[in-house]
Amino acid sequence: MRNAAATAVGIMLGLSGLAPNTALAQFSPPVVPAAIDPATLFSRQCGTCHVADAAGGPRQGPNLRGVFGRKAGTFEGFAYSPGFAASGIVWDETTLDAYLTNPQALITTSVMAYRQANAGTRQTIIGWLKEQR
Ligand code: HEC
Secondary structure, eight states, rough: OOOHHHHHHHHHHHHHHHHHHHHHHSSOOOOHHHEEEHHHHHHHHHHTTOOOOOTTTSSSSSOOTOOTTOBBTTTOOOOOOOOHHHHHHHHHHHHHHHHHHHHHSTTTOOOHHHHOOHHHHHHHHHHHTTOOO
């Protein structure tokens, strides 16, 4: 093992000695993509089924403008699954986080076909939703 490692280092050093620019390019880390802004993240994650602006009508899911602080299942004109009416849930950081993690764990009848396991992604979207008043 020791010898192999030493040889590998020797080869790398040899390479960079021969062609420094090439060696540098080969070993530089991959470019990290720029952070996605929250509005774009919402549109990519939720936009197929939801809008969150005054103009948009419901899609497959209800309009999410003003959802923060709203009682679950009360966007006018949207036909929610039956569990919403009886849920007694008000949407805040905690309830939204639980719902996006696993909708059916919070409201068993929920037909929302979406789950987000990444806490950071959930937090970014919830933070953005909070501002859509
Ligand atoms: C595949 C379509 C789909 C996707 C993607 C989706 N949803 Fe939904 N969502 C729905 C549907 C359908 C409902 C209504 C559920 C029901 O009636 O059982 C819903 C309901 C909701 C509700 C309850 C709203 C209320 O008025 O009580 C919230 C909050 C919500 N979605 C947030 C989100 C967020 C945030 C995202 C993205 C991170 C998202 N959803 C992604 C389809 C979707």
